[in-house]
Amino acid sequence: MEQVFVLGGEQSDFERNFTKEKKNLVSLLRETLEDSFKATSLDYSTIAELGKADRVGVFVGNFDGEHYLNQGHFGAFLTEVSPVFNGIPSARYEAACASSAIAIDAAMTKIQVGALDLAVVVGAELMKTVNSSVCGDFLGSAAYQAKEAAGISFPFPKLFGRLADVYLERYALDEKRYLDCLAEISNKNYSNAKHNPLAQTRKWFMSLEQAKQRGTSTNSLVGGRLAISDCSQVTDGAVVVFLASEKFAREYATKRNLKLDAIPRILGWGHRVAPLRFEAKVEEGKATPYVLPWTRQAVLDAYARANLSVADIDVFETHDCFTSSEYAAISAFGITDPGKEYQAIEQGLVHRQGSHPINPSGGLIGVGHPVGASGARMFLDLWKQVSNNAEGYQIDGAKTGMMLNIGGSATTSCTFVVGR
Amino acid sequence: MVINTITVIGANGAVGSQVCGLLAAFCNAKVFMVSRSMEKSIAAIEQAVKSVRADSIRPLLVPMTYHELPECVQQSDWVFESVAEDLAVKLEINTHIAKNRRVGTIVSSGTSGLSIEELAAVFNEEGRSLYFGTHFFNPPYNLPFMEFTQMQWSNPVVATDFYDYLQSVVLRKTVQTNDKAAFLGNRIGFLFLNEVAQFAEIHKKCSGGGGIDYLDAILGPFTGRSMAPLNTVDFVGLDIHVAIMENLIEKAPEFFSGEQKIPQFVTRLVSQGRLGRKSGSGLFKMEYLPDGSKQKMVYDIGLDSYRPLQKYILPYADRMVTYLQDGLYQEAIDVLLADSSDEASICRYFLVKYVVCSYISALEVAESVDSADIAMAYGYGWVPPTSLCFLLGGRVGIENIIERDIRLKESIGSLDLSVLDNERTYPPIDYRRYFKASR
Numbered sequence: 001m002e003q004v005f006v007l008g009g010e011q012s013d014f015e016r017n018f019t020k021e022k023k024n025l026v027s028l029l030r031e032t033l034e035d036s037f038k039a040t041s042l043d044y045s046t047i048a049e050l051g052k053a054d055r056v057g058v059f060v061g062n063f064d065g066e067h068y069l070n071q072g073h074f075g076a077f078l079t080e081v082s083p084v085f086n087g088i089p090s091a092r093y094e095a096a097c098a099s100s101a102i103a104i105d106a107a108m109t110k111i112q113v114g115a116l117d118l119a120v121v122v123g124a125e126l127m128k129t130v131n132s133s134v135c136g137d138f139l140g141s142a143a144y145q146a147k148e149a150a151g152i153s154f155p156f157p158k159l160f161g162r163l164a165d166v167y168l169e170r171y172a173l174d175e176k177r178y179l180d181c182l183a184e185i186s187n188k189n190y191s192n193a194k195h196n197p198l199a200q201t202r203k204w205f206m207s208l209e210q211a212k213q214r215g216t217s218t219n220s221l222v223g224g225r226l227a228i229s230d231c232s233q234v235t236d237g238a239v240v241v242f243l244a245s246e247k248f249a250r251e252y253a254t255k256r257n258l259k260l261d262a263i264p265r266i267l268g269w270g271h272r273v274a275p276l277r278f279e280a281k282v283e284e285g286k287a288t289p290y291v292l293p294w295t296r297q298a299v300l301d302a303y304a305r306a307n308l309s310v311a312d313i314d315v316f317e318t319h320d321c322f323t324s325s326e327y328a329a330i331s332a333f334g335i336t337d338p339g340k341e342y343q344a345i346e347q348g349l350v351h352r353q354g355s356h357p358i359n360p361s362g363g364l365i366g367v368g369h370p371v372g373a374s375g376a377r378m379f380l381d382l383w384k385q386v387s388n389n390a391e392g393y394q395i396d397g398a399k400t401g402m403m404l405n406i407g408g409s410a411t412t413s414c415t416f417v418v419g420r
Numbered sequence: 421m422v423i424n425t426i427t428v429i430g431a432n433g434a435v436g437s438q439v440c441g442l443l444a445a446f447c448n449a450k451v452f453m454v455s456r457s458m459e460k461s462i463a464a465i466e467q468a469v470k471s472v473r474a475d476s477i478r479p480l481l482v483p484m485t486y487h488e489l490p491e492c493v494q495q496s497d498w499v500f501e502s503v504a505e506d507l508a509v510k511l512e513i514n515t516h517i518a519k520n521r522r523v524g525t526i527v528s529s530g531t532s533g534l535s536i537e538e539l540a541a542v543f544n545e546e547g548r549s550l551y552f553g554t555h556f557f558n559p560p561y562n563l564p565f566m567e568f569t570q571m572q573w574s575n576p577v578v579a580t581d582f583y584d585y586l587q588s589v590v591l592r593k594t595v596q597t598n599d600k601a602a603f604l605g606n607r608i609g610f611l612f613l614n615e616v617a618q619f620a621e622i623h624k625k626c627s628g629g630g631g632i633d634y635l636d637a638i639l640g641p642f643t644g645r646s647m648a649p650l651n652t653v654d655f656v657g658l659d660i661h662v663a664i665m666e667n668l669i670e671k672a673p674e675f676f677s678g679e680q681k682i683p684q685f686v687t688r689l690v691s692q693g694r695l696g697r698k699s700g701s702g703l704f705k706m707e708y709l710p711d712g713s714k715q716k717m718v719y720d721i722g723l724d725s726y727r728p729l730q731k732y733i734l735p736y737a738d739r740m741v742t743y744l745q746d747g748l749y750q751e752a753i754d755v756l757l758a759d760s761s762d763e764a765s766i767c768r769y770f771l772v773k774y775v776v777c778s779y780i781s782a783l784e785v786a787e788s789v790d791s792a793d794i795a796m797a798y799g800y801g802w803v804p805p806t807s808l809c810f811l812l813g814g815r816v817g818i819e820n821i822i823e824r825d826i827r828l829k830e831s832i833g834s835l836d837l838s839v840l841d842n843e844r845t846y847p848p849i850d851y852r853r854y855f856k857a858s859r
Contacts, residue, residue: 013850022857027747031852080746194591203564203591205445210476218475 001112004266005249006383006418007042009121009241009376010035014200014368018236019128025069028124028238030081036240041256046118048084050248055117058090059107060124061100062372067138068129078122094372096142097321098407099123100239101375101414105271107243117248123373124238135234139371142408144276154222157231159278159409160322161224166282166291167324171339179225181345182323183211186229188351189320189359193366195392200235200368223322230323235368239376241383261420264386267400268306268417270298278409289338296332298413299404303334306400306417310334313417314398315385316356317378319406320363329358329404352395360385360393375405375414382418421585423526427452427484427492429513430503432460434467435530435558439502441468442560444480446590452492454484461485471561493520500554502530505663510539518543526582528554533602533667536569549575552582555603556592557799565799566592567603593798595791601671602664604785605795608778609802610664614680616649616770617661621683623766624721629730631721632703637732638763639770641856642740642752644803654696654703662690679831685721694719701726736764737859744857752855753811757821769828771808772821776832778805779839789842797849806844807851815840 012032018024037043050056062074075091093103100123107119127135139156140149149155168178190206193199206229213219214227221227243266244252253260274281274294281292290296303309310333318333320326330341335349335356344350350358361367361381364374382401384390390398400419406412426443430436431453444451453468455461461483468481484492493499499517503509510529517527523546529539532555540551553569566586570579586592597603602610616635624631636648645652653661665682689695689702696702705726707715717726736759743752756764756771782792793804812818815837822828822837 013853016853020856021853022741022745023747024745027745027857030747203561205472205474205561207445207448207474207476210474213476216475218469218473 002114003246004108004111005244005246006264006266006379007242007244007249007252008036008040008383008387008389009239009380010039011198011239011373011377011380012237013198014235014237014370015198015202016236017128018126025065025071025074025077025124025126026080028126028236029077029122032124032238032240033078033081033120033122036242040242042242044082044084047082047088047120050118051084051088054089056088056120057107057110057116058085058088058120058122059103060090060092060122061094061103061376062092062124063094063096063099064125064138064141064371067141068126074124078120095412095414096407097319097369097371098375098405098412098414099372100377101379101405101416102271102412104241104243104376104379104416105269105414108266108269111243111245114245117245119243121241121243121376122238123370123376125370125372126236127234127370128236132234142371142411143278148277148409156409157223157226157322159223160324161226162278163291163322163328163409164225164324167327170291173339173342177342178327179214180212181342182226182230182327183208184345185320185323185326186211186365189326189363189366191366192352192360192393193362196362196367197392199362199366200233201362201366226322226324232321232364232369235370237368237370237373237377239373239380241376241380262387264383264418264420266416267419268302268304268308268415270301270305270413270415272298272301272413274411274413276408276411281410290331291338292328292332292410292413295328295404295406295410295413298415299332299334299402302402302415302417306419308400308417310356313356313400313402315360315382315395315401316350316358317361317381317401317403318358318363319374319378319404320359320365321369321406323365325406325410326358326363328410332404333358333402352393357395360390360395362393375403378403378405379416379418382416386419421581423447423449423497423585425450425452425496425498427454427489427496427499429454429489429499429501429517431455432464433502435556435560436502437464437467438471438558438560439500439530439556440464440481441471441474441477442590443500444468444477445472445474448480449497450480450482452482452484452488452496454486454489454492456486458483458485471559489516490520493517493525494522496521496525498526498528500528500530505532505534507534507538510534511542514539514542518547521547524550526550526552526578528552530554530556532606533664536599537571540571545573548573550578552579553597553599553603554586557605563799563801564591564593565605565795566590566594567597567605567795568594569597569599569603571599593794595786595794597786597791598784600785602668604781604791605799606664607668607672607781607785608774608792608796608805609800610661610668611680611777612770612774613649613653613661614665614682615773617653617683617686618681619766620650621685621721629720629727629732631718633718633729634732635766637730637734637737637859638767640737640859642737642744642859643767643771644808644851644854646801646854646856650703657696657698658686658690658702659695662686685719688724689719732763734761734763734859735759736761736767741857741859744855747852749852749855750811757812757817765825768821769825771812772818772825772828773832774802775805775809775812775818776835776837776840779809779842780835783839783842788845790844790846793844793849797851797854801854803851803854804849807848809840811851
């Protein structure tokens with residue numbers, strides 16, 4: 001199998017509201033693509049040249065364009081950005097909030113088998129076309145809509161509130177201790193986002209005290225024990241990342257006076273799908289030490305393929321759609337045993353200065369969560385970290401990063417290890 | 421820099437209360453909220469909490485009155501004055517602060533344009549060395565711009581530390597400005613807004629309407645702003661507009677070469693108490709129709725009465741909006757540059773004057789042209805002037821526009837435009853978000 005190199009890319013400014021700006025999907029894609037060209041010194045002519053030889057493809061992650069924009073067929077949209085994309089194989093990939101991780105997985109596979117030299121991976125979602133209540137309804141289709149979301153207001157906060165309930169019960173955790181840990185996760189991610197110039201919440205206020213004050217008028221409960229501070233945001237955003245074959249990466253490096261070793265590559269990956277319904281997951285998990293065993297397995301798969309362990313990972317990006325999902329990711333990564341995640345939080349291991357920093361970017365809670373783009377955003381942040389390009393939130397000396405992107409109620413779990 | 425206790429004087433004002441919330445939240449400091457009455461201070465706590473959406477700051481907010489001002493000041497590391505924009509009132513407050521502050525306490529004023537030197541006069545030497553201008557923009561949680569003014573006698577170490585603190589802890593996008601009327605943001609902004617109002621008066625009868633909504637249609641959000649100019653004036657308040665312009669015309673007359681006057685219709689509306697949105701009517705007002713729906717009305721300068729907004733046919737604007745929807749910014753500006761209509765000509769006139777005024781003001785009042793970008797983007801939500809300069813073709817492009825426009829030639833043709841050659845020191849602010857794809 002061919003190695004897959006990561007040339008980099010860029011994300012849009014997640015603070016922007018494209019609905020308020022009255023701009024459309026083409027604008028979002030064009031701006032993000034051109035920013036990504038600038039970040040990598042690639043350009044339209046690169047696409048045109050490779051396109052002639054059928055050596056470039058486009059892989060677009062998007063979850064719910066049909067609802068948010070009344071628009072499907074996102075795979076074809078780069079042809080609206082530039083005619084150089086005419087004729088280039090392009091398609092949309094969907095796996096709820098893991099959509100763009102699945103797009104990366106597909107792009108990676110094409111390069112691994114030698115079918116492409118360059119893959120343009122796009123993640124995109126415009127969510128601010130509707131209010132938060134309607135948005136919550138739309139997101140319900142990432143669960144088993146008829147059985148888990150129909151007639152329920154904000155179904156996903158409630159599902160991840162259930163995850164909190166299950167954790168408390170399964171591991172007999174002290175409720176206050178557990179909820180304080182979730183508040184610390186929120187506070188950490190908001191704090192980290194202050195250093196990320198493209199984070200949605202970079203100007204917002206959050207503190208540990210505020211995150212702990214659940215049930216107040218400024219931090220109301222939205223899903224069981226979870227409050228607004230435990231939730232990621234409704235976000236407009238896109239990400240573009242370029243993956244390359246060794247041949248293309250070698251030419252790319254030579255033109256820029258780089259050594260091939262300086263270009264990060266995908267070292268490992270995992271992709272597992274758990275039962276769709278949350279209660280079915282819980283039931284299945286009872287036979288294992290983990291509440292979410294398939295998520296843990298996706299992490300193990302990536303470690304095994306990379307021939308690495310948790311001790312080798314310098315930085316983590318995970319899917320904190322809710323604080324309870326980041327809490328669960330701590331043991332899934334192997335930082336602690338399941339049921340002992342609080343130790344990593346209380347000891348500061350997962351903070352930026354800790355031994356296992358999680359979400360130095362700010363994560364979904366801090367950076368924002370345009371659902372179809374979040375997997376690619378995490379992947380891009382791994383590239384930024386291991387190539388020393390995470391300006392403002394760089395983990396010193398990071399050489400290897402691991403990400404976990406989930407879709408639904410941890411139904412689809414996608415992992416990648418990126419390193420040099 | 422460690423700041424544990426802050427006194428905000430004028431805490432019940434719109435800006436004062438929100439600054440209290442901001443400081444309690446980001447500084448995690450105890451904030452004495454001083455107003456004329458305890459009721460007002462208690463009510464202001466709700467505004468402060470609401471402004472940063474955080475109940476957790478309540479324990480840090482302490483309602484106070486002027487009776488307790490001496491004790492508040494004595495306990496404070498920083499005293500922020502946010503009372504009415506009146507020199508005599510501010511000097512009286514400063515006299516009280518000067519009497520009670522302990523050595524080392526920083527004092528700052530939120531004035532939007534009064535002289536910091538004059539305001540500092542009542543302090544002793546040590547007090548003056550720690551007296552600064554800290555002009556927040558409203559609403560401060562959403563508009564992070566701040567103008568920071570220090571004087572030649574300021575303590576340089578404290579000034580640097582305080583400036584850094586405002587940036588890193590209070591999360592302000594701060595620029596250092598000289599002690600000049602209206603500082604930087606309002607100098608650029610109000611010069612622009614007032615001249616638009618003057619043009620509204622000149623063009624009060626055009627295209628089946630004219631005046632206020634005509635100019636707003638020409639210079640709408642598609643020209644790089646979140647709100648059309650005269651809508652902005654109505655939102656800010658006509659009384660505020662007049663106060664800032666009077667100050668500017670008096671103290672910086674050389675800047676305008678006598679061009680700027682407050683239009684008669686503005687002073688007429690102010691005298692009638694029609695101050696804008698805050699008073700229910702001004703340049704615009706809402707009218708309730710018999711069916712219960714609302715209709716926005718505009719003040720017709722010629723008729724001296726309100727009429728429904730006119731829908732002006734502006735093909736250049738429609739084409740610009742179409743390009744902007746697709747993220748084609750240069751193409752949108754190119755449409756404007758090529759259009760021969762009167763309206764496009766007026767639009768170009770204002771965009772060019774905005775750029776030129778920004779460069780000149782930034783170098784006169786602040787440190788570099790970057791300051792103008794920061795001021796206008798983060799304080800007004802307008803396109804950063806250096807980016808607009810680039811889109812208009814840089815100095816050469818702007819000189820070409822001036823060459824083709826008799827009004828521009830008369831207005832700024834004699835200026836040395838080499839000022840436009842000044843380059844940014846820092847990476848540019850992303851200008852794209854400031855162009856809205858709407859009229």
